[in-house]
Amino acid sequence: MTVIEQLRAALGDIVDTDSAALEACRGDRSGHMASGAPLAIVHALTVEHVQQVCRIATETRTPIVVRGAGTGLAGGANAGSGEIVLSTARMTAVHEIRTDDLLAVVEPGILNADLNDMLAPHGLWWAPDPASRSISTVGGNIATGAGGLLCAKYGVVRDAVLGVDLVLADGRLLHLGHRSVKGVTGLDLTSLVIGSEGVLGVIVGATLKLRRLVEGTTCTIAATFPGVRTAAAASAAVTAAGIQPAIMELMDAASLAAVASLLGLPSPPSGTAQLTIQTDGPAAAAEADAVVAVLTAHDGVVQVSHDREEGERLLTIRRSMHPAMAALGTTLIEDVSVPRSAMPAMFDEIARIEREYALTIPTVAHAGDGNLHPNFIFEGPETPPHVWAAADALFRAAIALGGTLTGEHGIGTLKSRWLAEELGADQWEIQRQVARVFDPLGILNQGKVFAAHA
């Protein structure tokens, strides 16, 4: 029997070979595509389905690509010739919501925003808030170690998961972690799975650490600056002044102009950059006053709102960044992260790279945590070599400033050739060997993350 016949025999009509569906699994939101189309998609509904797929894949040595909603930005869920797509997107159950223990037990396919809609009536939320939250799954958030806008104050996925149920490549099921707040029994494999991008196993369940909804007002501050470096210095000064905003987003002039064009707003004066800052919690108003003082001292032209809805309107400009970029062409969204104090220097590096490679690189940043998203825009589906060369210069600059080449998007296929650059050869080899302990045949996300070590 062929692999597809074996899958059909074991799993029936959840095995999907519709050519349009297969074609859709070649790419993710990065715009990049695997070469060729995968063999089949299995729409798993249960843990047992996942285990059966893994057993068949192991027996037949067929590579598996695990996929949630396919909203990744590093090609990690892209599936190509000869591969089985194991989709957990239909495993969307929420088994438990515990107000007393501040936890939820969920299946991986539930969307981040759907989960938070279910939690809100209980006065709870799951803090990780990637920009993709309305379209990305919790399982995908865990697999990529997703970040978002609120991270500096409320943490990333790594801070918000108590346990993970993981199916290994050979079909065995491991229950990692625990339901208690504390626990140090053996090695912390839960943390290891967070951000492991599908190379260790298939996430089939998670116990999430919840927060109570934040009470009090939310204050929103929008400030414009004569240039991006001034805006970056102002945001660093906010952190250095001891203020902890919930959100602190920076947009450079090219980003701001692109969004203004998309939304039909008046064009800002040339070179204008913007900071959008939200404070929340019991000290929101006092913190907003302190933010305004810092921004004004840094030549910011400041607008403040104490109304939550008006605040959301001010944030709309930032949230329109992705569609504004998409309107300009194909986008390679980069994701470097540096210590907060190095943000102005990183913007200098981006300006240098723009000059050297004759490119415009519209950049937004989660300024509260030093995570920058420079966008490379080009025509056609393939990233041109000179864009990769500029991205290479960008990664090296971030690493030289004490940062990393990916703050929240991951390595996937797009950055695997730079992984050893950041880790060093010894750590790269240790990481690869650790992955082989979980997946000795190397059938999970084959050729990704640890692929292209020179």
Added chain:
Amino acid sequence: MTVIEQLRAALGDIVDTDSAALEACRGDRSGHMASGAPLAIVHALTVEHVQQVCRIATETRTPIVVRGAGTGLAGGANAGSGEIVLSTARMTAVHEIRTDDLLAVVEPGILNADLNDMLAPHGLWWAPDPASRSISTVGGNIATGAGGLLCAKYGVVRDAVLGVDLVLADGRLLHLGHRSVKGVTGLDLTSLVIGSEGVLGVIVGATLKLRRLVEGTTCTIAATFPGVRTAAAASAAVTAAGIQPAIMELMDAASLAAVASLLGLPSPPSGTAQLTIQTDGPAAAAEADAVVAVLTAHDGVVQVSHDREEGERLLTIRRSMHPAMAALGTTLIEDVSVPRSAMPAMFDEIARIEREYALTIPTVAHAGDGNLHPNFIFEGPETPPHVWAAADALFRAAIALGGTLTGEHGIGTLKSRWLAEELGADQWEIQRQVARVFDPLGILNQGKVFAAHA
């Protein structure tokens, strides 16, 4: 040359074979001792010293026990016959304190309290606060994944480390993690090292995530209850009411009586249990009012202080627990952790085990996070078999309630025989293989953590 001669030739007078010093390395604060005394102690002052010891140990296949201040409670740093003690206690430098990036770069030997004394003038602190903070090292805190009193609100060590420098058993140095808030480059080996209890490598440096000192008043509430179950239910009700105290400590009747005896205080009425709760930050006073309302509704007799020093005096009773136990005999301090809602049920289980094994088990709990420390008291240096049998019943009860056999002390030598019970055989084997990737010869903390799999 013997191993000692090789060490001496390479490292000179930092190699210590003084018999009293060797003898002191056989035990930790658990009161348990390794059989026999180690070969030598190397008092490393530099990363290069650590690497040289590892190279010699690898060449000669000599086991290494890494040791900080020796304040562990699971026997993880106990060294016996034929072993080299590699001490990082003298590597105490603080290389950087960054107010702007909220990080510090430190050597592993600095004491937790000494570091925090250095951070305070900068308005900063490192949040992990094990009860041993004045005598335990930051490296040891990381190696054990230490917890403490403030964890429910301010997190554990896992939440407070950005990066670790790790020397492998063969002497190679890895730089894990990064200086930026975010970063998802490859597998999260930094998290894997936290709580790994010396089986993966030697922690020779760390980049710590700092917090700003909390502003505002601190309110302290001490409340007595007619029994421990009532006190446990009251503490669970505080969490369920949506209040997040900084500290919430529970003492049962036997603990309270022992401390009263030690401090020469009047004996509390028979059966009396106590909760000590601190709220802090901008909403401290309002939260204290809410706490008082919950405790009163649960039959608590409540005393409140808005003065920080008076609050510390109220906490002295809780902080005197360890000496009070030591005054009664040899102590086996256990460390189970359960979901917060299961605390009353766990106290029922402890009462059952007391009856079944005819023991008194004085118990304190970090009630804010469900971490209980039942104390077994006995005569002489060896834990008697019936105490181990009672501890076994305790671990099984905690696991059955969705908890873990160690919330913050670790597995070490004392709990390795229960590790597979909690992890399951498959996860136990995966963890052991992951450790072997880092240390293929198994010379680091040999016979600990993964030792006694039945």
